[in-house]
Amino acid sequence: MFQIQIDGSSKQFSCAPDDTILRAALRAGIGFPYECNVGSCGNCKFELLEGELQNTWEQAPGLSEKDRSKNRWLGCQSQPCANARIKMREMEHYAPIHPPLKTQAQLLSKREITHDLHEFTFECDQAMTFASGQYALIHFAGVPGPRAYSMSQGGSSSKRVDFQVRLIPGGVGTEKLFTMPVGEQVEIDGPYGMAYLRQDAPRDILLVGGGSGLAPMISLARGALALAEPKFKNIHFIYGAREARDVCGLDMLEELPQWKTMGHYTAVVSNASEQETLSKGTERGYVHEAVARLHADELAQMEIYFAGPALMAQAMIKLLVDQKVPMNQVHFDQFY
Ligand SMILES: Cc1cc2nc3c(=O)[nH]c(=O)nc-3n(C[C@H](O)[C@H](O)[C@H](O)COP(=O)(O)OP(=O)(O)OC[C@H]3O[C@@H](n4cnc5c(N)ncnc54)[C@H](O)[C@@H]3O)c2cc1C
Ligand code: FES
Incomplete structure (x- = not known):
């Protein structure tokens, strides 16, 4: 030392x-x-x-x-x-709300969410305590540098951790993870991240996820809708996908108690042709455009969380600055 x-x-x-x-x-x-x-x-x-x-x-x-x-x-x-x-x-x-720790972990199971977004469940040797919306680092044997992945469960203290990861063609970490046999060991280090659920914020919640940014938004929805005395009335979830086949997340939200009364889901697809028929509730365009269209007038009264590719995050920041949203109500992770 x-x-x-x-x-x-x-x-x-x-x-x-x-x-x-x-x-x-x-x-x-x-x-x-x-x-x-x-x-x-x-x-x-x-x-x-x-x-x-x-x-x-x-x-x-x-x-x-x-x-x-x-x-x-x-x-x-x-x-x-x-x-x-x-x-x-x-x-x-x-200063961390839960000090990060390193633990060995074993891959327990994999589940397909879409063609290229899969859920991976690990069993850690030591329980990790984390808040909804936080992430951890996974060290894969033989891969230089760890990779950051957000937990998709609501905040908890748990030996089991779930991640939802999008396969990046040519990506060293994701190709390793997607081909990893159940039972293989990794090192997990966490939790990290500042975009965690502000439980006492007295405002409606807006969750915006783009592509691989699904997991932290699902975690935040799970954490928020499990609160015994929620301080918000509505939770709006907007998911940005490239193609219609990438749209996901609603089934996980509909399992949550209170989703029916408090939840609102919109999917936005950026690469859909005019001829393509989209399912009910799915719009065309970029996710920040949908946020502006649906909520421009009320953004300054919301607690806003978002995660996804850096370009999407930059477009969201610009929109929120233009709308004069107080930055202490905005919490985000850009995925590099
Ligand atoms: C806070 C945060 C949370 C994230 N959460 C998710 C999530 O929930 N789901 C998801 O699918 N993706 C998430 N990502 C993206 C994820 O961490 C990876 O960037 C992505 O999966 C691509 O990894 P790859 O190894 O396949 O690609 P690669 O292109 O091989 O690697 C890209 C990543 O590895 C790092 N890196 C590359 N080379 C080195 C090196 N030599 N030494 C050290 N580091 C190196 C880069 O900084 C970059 O983060 C998150 C990213 C961040 C920053
Ligand atoms: S936290 Fe070190 S470069 Fe981003």
């Missing part, structure tokens, strides 16, 4: 040589800013003042040449080789 001292603070934390600076800080309850955990967003940057680190992914897109020349590192991609002193801006908001 190495000791990592935060410059200008009395705080320090221990970091194992095979852990990362970001994750070890979060395990110690420190509010270390981050988002993706996989080297892409750049939110976990810090400056190394003393000591020695190694980079787990030299080419990580979250760090520019200028950053490197200024001795800046990514918290999610740096491991200690000695004690170190770092400069970072601690933000209480990022």
Whole structure:
């Protein structure tokens, strides 16, 4: 174990040589800013003042040449080789609600949701406590770097964790997962993520998922509709798919108590031709356009969660800024 001292603070934390600076800080309850955990967003940057680190992914897109020349590192991609002193801006908001832990896990079962989106259930050696909407990192043997996947169950403390993953052709992690035999072991590290259910928010809920962003939205719907004293009256779920055959999620929502009285589901398909007949309740277009069409006037009065590809997330952010939605009501994960 190495000791990592935060410059200008009395705080320090221990970091194992095979852990990362970001994750070890979060395990110690420190509010270390981050988002993706996989080297892409750049939110976990810090400056190394003393000591020695190694980079787990030299080419990580979250760090520019200028950053490197200024001795800046990514918290999610740096491991200690000695004690170190770092400069970072601690933000209480990022202190984990459930400290992340690493556990071995075994693949228990797989289930097809659509042709390329499957559900994978793992049994962990140790129970993971997480809030609805959070994600975990899966380390696959032989794959460089972990992959982030959102749990699809409502928040709980459970040895069983479910993920819903879209197969990316040529993707190293997803091809490994989709061909993995039941019984194989992985390492799971979590929970992470800030887009978790705000149980006390006194507003209707809008959940927007694009493609592989289904799981965290299903988790949030499950968590919200299981609350004993919900503070909202309606929960709106908008799912953006590329083709009609990608539309999914409604069957999982209809199983939930209270969905009938509080739930509203819309699917939006971006690549449907004018000739194609879409099922009832399915619209044409992009998911952010449907959000604007259906809810523009009420967005500022909603608690809004979204997840999916970065392009979709950027379009959602623009819409919400244009509509002057207070950013403390907006919670999202961009999938890199
Ligand atoms: C917060 C978050 C939650 C997500 N939740 C889901 C979900 O619920 N369902 C889902 O289907 N997808 C989800 N994703 C996307 C998922 O993590 C993967 O990016 C996607 O499955 C493609 O992985 P791949 O290995 O097949 O593709 P690849 O193209 O092989 O890998 C892409 C991913 O691996 C990382 N990576 C690539 N090379 C390296 C390296 N050398 N070292 C370290 N890291 C590397 C990249 O940052 C990127 O995250 C989520 C992503 C994020 C950030
Ligand atoms: S959290 Fe490290 S780059 Fe995104």
